[in-house]
Amino acid sequence: MSHSDEAVIIEPVSEHKASIIWLHGLGADGHDFEPIVPELRLAADLGIRFIFPHAPVRPVTINAGIPMRAWYDVRNPDLRQFEDAVSIIESTTLINRYIERETESGIPAGKIIIAGFSQGGAITLHCGLRYSERLAGLLALSTYLPLPDRLSNEASNINRDIPIMMMHGEYDPLIPVTAGRQSCEFLKQAGYDVSWKTYPMPHAVCAEEIGDISVWLNERLA
Numbered sequence: 001m002s003h004s005d006e007a008v009i010i011e012p013v014s015e016h017k018a019s020i021i022w023l024h025g026l027g028a029d030g031h032d033f034e035p036i037v038p039e040l041r042l043a044a045d046l047g048i049r050f051i052f053p054h055a056p057v058r059p060v061t062i063n064a065g066i067p068m069r070a071w072y073d074v075r076n077p078d079l080r081q082f083e084d085a086v087s088i089i090e091s092t093t094l095i096n097r098y099i100e101r102e103t104e105s106g107i108p109a110g111k112i113i114i115a116g117f118s119q120g121g122a123i124t125l126h127c128g129l130r131y132s133e134r135l136a137g138l139l140a141l142s143t144y145l146p147l148p149d150r151l152s153n154e155a156s157n158i159n160r161d162i163p164i165m166m167m168h169g170e171y172d173p174l175i176p177v178t179a180g181r182q183s184c185e186f187l188k189q190a191g192y193d194v195s196w197k198t199y200p201m202p203h204a205v206c207a208e209e210i211g212d213i214s215v216w217l218n219e220r221l222a
Contacts, residue, residue, distance in 0.1 A: 005054070006053060006054060007030050007051055007052055007053040007054060007098075008030040008031055008034050008051075008052040008054075009049065009050070009051050009052070010034070010037055010049070010050040010052075011049055012044065012046075012047045012048055012049055013044050014044050014045055014047050015047045016047050016049050016105075016106075016107065017046060017047030017048070017107070017111060017221075018046055018047055018048045018049070018107065018111040018112070018113075018136070018221045019048065019049045019050075019051060019102040019107050019111065019112045019113075020048055020049070020050050020051070020112075020113045020114075020115055020217070021051045021053065021095060021098050021099065021102075021112065021113070021114050021115070022050060022051065022052050022115040022116065022120070023052075023053060023055070023071065023095070023114070023115070023116035023117070023119075023120025023121070023123055023124055024052065024054075024055065024069070024116075024117060024118075024119075024120050025117045025118030025119050025120055025121075025142075026060065026068070026069075026070050026071075026074065026118060026119045027060075027063075027068045027069060027070070028069065029054045029055070029069050030052035030053055030054045031052070032052070032117075033052055033117065034050075034052055036205070036210065037050055039210050040210065040213065040214045040217065041214055042214060042217060042218065043218070046218070046221050046222070048217075048221065049102070049107075051098055051102075053094070053095070053098060054069060055069040055070055055071045055091065055119070055120075056069070056070070056071075056090075056091075056094075057069055057070075058070050058072075058073060058087065059073070060073055060074055061073055061074060061075040061076075062074040062075065062076070062077065070087075070119060071087065071088070071091040071119045071120060071122070071123045072084040072087035072088045072091060072119065072122075072123075072146075073087055074119075079144060079146075079175065079179060083146060083147055085147055088122070088123065088126055088146055088147060091123050091127075092123060092126050092127040092130065095114065095123060095127045096127065096131065099112055099114075099131065099133075099135075103133070109131070109133035109134055109135050109136075110133075110134050110135065110136055111136055111221065112135055112136055113135065113136045113137045113138070113139060113217065113220055113221070114127060114128045114135065114138055114139070115138075115139035115140075115141070116139070116140060116141065116143065117141040117142055117143070117205070118141070118142050118143055118174070118175060118203065119143070120143075121139075121140040121141050121142065121143025121144075121166075122140075122143050122144060122145070122146045123146075124138050124139065124140050124143070125138060125140050125143070125145050125146070125164075125183075125187075126145075126146050126147065128159060128162065128164075129151060129155050129156065129159055129162070129192075130154050130155060130156050130159075131156055131159055132156055132158065133158065134158045134159060134162070135159060135162055136163075136220045136221060137162060137163040137164065137165065137216075137220040138162060138163070138164045138165070139165050139167075139213065139216065139217075140164065140165065140166045140167075141166075141167050141168075141205065141209075142167070142168050142169055142172055142174075142175055142180070142203055142204070142205075143166070143168075143175060143180060143183075144175055144179040144180055144182070144183040145183035145186060145187065148183070148186055151190065152190070155190075160191060160192070161192075161193055162192070162193065163193055163195070163220060164187065164192055164193060164194045164195070165194075165195045165197075165213075165216050166180060166183070166184050166194060166195065166196050166197075167196075167197045167198070167199065167209055167212070167213070168180040168181070168196075168197075168198050168199075169198070169199055169200075169201040169202050169203060169204060169206075170198050170199065170200050170201070171200065171201065171202045172201075172202055172203045173202060173203060174203040175203065177198060180196075181196065184196045195216075197209070197212060
């Protein structure tokens with residue numbers, strides 16, 4: 001395991017064959033999902049490198065302008081109001097660089113998954129649906145699709161059939177389950193391969209969900 005100002009990286013115990021780039025939520029950092037790795041119980045021979053980037057520090061309007069790690073600013077409780085397109089695009093560019101580092105190290109894009117929780121899940125969807133090479137899948141937890149009106153013009157044709165798993169808490173007070181479900185339906189109507197699961201939890205991750213994530217990751221990377 002290595003830590004830096006940019007990311008937490010957990011190397012595989014065997015040959016490096018695949019990579020998962022996992023993005024944290026608002027106000028957290030790359031350490032937030034570090035403990036999930038052993039809980040996933042993924043086979044060592046999958047050779048997965050986990051990369052947990054730290055978001056940039058920026059003022060967040062909805063939190064009284066306090067600077068914190070955030071992939072983009074949130075300006076209104078209604079997530080569709082005053083979306084911070086500039087920072088969403090900047091963060092997408094940042095994640096593209098992480099993908100490119102993995103491909104330059106010899107890992108095919110088809111063995112790279114982008115995952116994210118909350119804001120990190122929003123960037124996962126925005127980035128993955130626009131990436132120019134075919135990825136292995138997108139895992140979007142307790143989140144929604146940002147800037148949906150731009151997708152039809154900006155989407156990458158090569159990722160039109162990418163497997164997408166969206167999971168959400170039924171009692172989420174921060175990103176309501178209706179927001180996640182509407183994004184799922186929007187993507188399905190646009191022709192994307194989206195799976196959807198809900199769990200009796202708030203804005204969080206639960207044991208049942210972790211088990212389902214493990215199965216999905218195995219299917220994508222086996």
